[in-house]
Amino acid sequence: MDTLLDVRGLVAGYGPITVLHELSLHVGRGEIVAILGANGAGKSTLLQALVGMIRPTAGAVAFDGHDVNGNSPEQIVRRGMTLVPEGRRIFSKLSVMENLRMGAYSRRDRAVALEQMDRYFELFPVLADRRNQAAGTLSGGEQQQLAICRALLSNPSLLLLDEPSLGLAPVIVDKVFELIATLRDETGLTIVLVEQSVVDALEIADRAYVLSNGRFTAEGTSEQIAELDLEANYLGGDNA
Numbered sequence: 001m002d003t004l005l006d007v008r009g010l011v012a013g014y015g016p017i018t019v020l021h022e023l024s025l026h027v028g029r030g031e032i033v034a035i036l037g038a039n040g041a042g043k044s045t046l047l048q049a050l051v052g053m054i055r056p057t058a059g060a061v062a063f064d065g066h067d068v069n070g071n072s073p074e075q076i077v078r079r080g081m082t083l084v085p086e087g088r089r090i091f092s093k094l095s096v097m098e099n100l101r102m103g104a105y106s107r108r109d110r111a112v113a114l115e116q117m118d119r120y121f122e123l124f125p126v127l128a129d130r131r132n133q134a135a136g137t138l139s140g141g142e143q144q145q146l147a148i149c150r151a152l153l154s155n156p157s158l159l160l161l162d163e164p165s166l167g168l169a170p171v172i173v174d175k176v177f178e179l180i181a182t183l184r185d186e187t188g189l190t191i192v193l194v195e196q197s198v199v200d201a202l203e204i205a206d207r208a209y210v211l212s213n214g215r216f217t218a219e220g221t222s223e224q225i226a227e228l229d230l231e232a233n234y235l236g237g238d239n240a
């Protein structure tokens with residue numbers, strides 16, 4: 001398979017503290033890859049290192065054939081890697097439409113982006129209905145859709161999702177995950193999905209990595225990882 005993201009021996013942390021210990025992973029074009037881990041395992045740190053928000057202290061990150069290690073977040077977004085951060089970070093006072101426009105800020109072809117918005121409105125009809133509503137008045141599931149749609153407007157080839165299920169009721173989680181799967185199926189987008197919701201994530205992922213205290217402890221197809229029964233057998237958290 002055509003590899004879109006190839007990470008080798010990534011080491012990263014905060015100041016003197018090393019959080020990620022020589023992580024290697026690969027993501028093929030069009031794949032959904034899940035990164036599973038408990039609180040504090042290093043999931044968000046990994047995503048932040050990939051998008052240039054934290055500078056790795058060792059290792060190599062190749063994205064779409066380019067070495068992007070040490071690039072700025074703006075350069076990485078332009079290359080096509082976009083993060084939907086944990087907790088969504090939408091602008092609650094701004095309208096849905098204004099939030100979406102901000103997603104296109106890094107693009108030179110903003111007119112094209114606005115045309116794409118119409119296409120995305122078909123995938124996210126609730127956002128079309130509520131386009132003039134203040135984003136802070138949307139429900140949690142709607143806000144997650146807004147955060148995803150805003151990220152799509154930067155025209156990514158790789159979308160990184162940091163715990164999209166966080167704070168959502170189970171039935172809403174199902175809806176959001178269904179939408180993520182549809183997005184991949186209909187647009188060919190490649191997705192890295194960071195989650196603690198193991199069962200939901202494995203339902204839509206092709207492959208998965210298990211992250212525990214900054215190290216990958218298992219890797220395989222979703223079927224193989226599902227057999228480990230992680231939720232029953234403990235994800236391997238802070239005190240592993």
Ligand SMILES: Nc1ncnc2c1ncn2[C@@H]1O[C@H](COP(=O)(O)OP(=O)(O)OP(=O)(O)O)[C@@H](O)[C@H]1O
Nearest residue numbers: 014019037038039040041042043044045046086196
């Ligand atoms: N800005 C920071 N400065 C110092 N240490 C940090 C910082 N952010 C995270 N850490 C530490 O790095 C480790 C990994 O944190 P990280 O946020 O990556 O975990 P996570 O897997 O995303 O957890 P969660 O599921 O709770 O979001 C933790 O021990 C955390 O305390």
Ligand SMILES: [Mg+2]
Nearest residue numbers: 043044045086
């Ligand atoms: Mg996190």
